[in-house]
Amino acid sequence: MAVDSTLLNTMRVAKETVVAIEYTLKDDQGNIIDASGDRGPMEYLHGAQNIIPGLEQGIDGLVAGDTKKVLVPPQLGYGEYNEKLLQLVPLTAFGANTPQVGMRFHAETNLGMRVLTIKKIEGEEVTLDGNHELAGKTLHFDIKVVSVRAAEPTELAHGHPHQSGGCCGGGCGSGEASGGGCCSSEEGSAGGCCSTEEPAAAQKQGGCGSGGCGCS
Ligand SMILES: [Zn+2]
Numbered sequence: 001m002a003v004d005s006t007l008l009n010t011m012r013v014a015k016e017t018v019v020a021i022e023y024t025l026k027d028d029q030g031n032i033i034d035a036s037g038d039r040g041p042m043e044y045l046h047g048a049q050n051i052i053p054g055l056e057q058g059i060d061g062l063v064a065g066d067t068k069k070v071l072v073p074p075q076l077g078y079g080e081y082n083e084k085l086l087q088l089v090p091l092t093a094f095g096a097n098t099p100q101v102g103m104r105f106h107a108e109t110n111l112g113m114r115v116l117t118i119k120k121i122e123g124e125e126v127t128l129d130g131n132h133e134l135a136g137k138t139l140h141f142d143i144k145v146v147s148v149r150a151a152e153p154t155e156l157a158h159g160h161p162h163q164s165g166g167c168c169g170g171g172c173g174s175g176e177a178s179g180g181g182c183c184s185s186e187e188g189s190a191g192g193c194c195s196t197e198e199p200a201a202a203q204k205q206g207g208c209g210s211g212g213c214g215c216s
Pocket of ligand 1: 158160162
């Protein structure tokens with residue numbers, strides 16, 4: 001009796017699996033906001049809040065090779081737009097720098113460290129927006145499941161995947177780098193959830209922040 005190859009590698013996406021997906025993210029108007037594209041597939045640990053809840057729900061139960069359109073409303077994505085996260089600061093607060101609409105920077109706020117975007121400049125007043133750039137947006141994902149595998153115990157313990165540069169970039173202490181594992185410096189450039197770069201849109205901000213990736 002011949003082995004049906006379709007029965008091989010049919011692990012379904014479920015809690016405690018490491019999933020790699022390719023995705024394209026569009027807004028309501030069909031504009032592409034983000035895509036895995038040249039970065040290659042995004043790997044994440046399913047059920048560990050590595051990615052936004054709506055996307056995770058949409059991927060649940062799929063197998064490698066599946067493609068799907070996943071519609072994520074704001075409440076299952078980056079939240080509703082919150083007017084309270086707007087604040088006015090005087091132009092003088094920028095000192096010698098010339099603020100421009102659309103500029104983004106990290107700043108300490110009463111809600112902790114946030115990315116602020118300059119939304120408006122009027123006269124001597126600058127409006128800063130602490131909302132995530134995708135807050136209030138319905139997200140249209142086109143995804144393809146590239147692979148599904150069981151998570152390793154250490155991945156479960158750390159709450160993130162450890163291979164293919166999926167995680168543990170700049171967030172790891174240099175002392176741990178020599179130990180290999182997910183903290184090697186080579187992987188730091190891969191832009192996983194611990195890199196100092198802006199996380200991929202599909203990844204939740206702060207999913208792997210300080211201490212989340214000690215890899216000890
Ligand atoms: Zn780790």
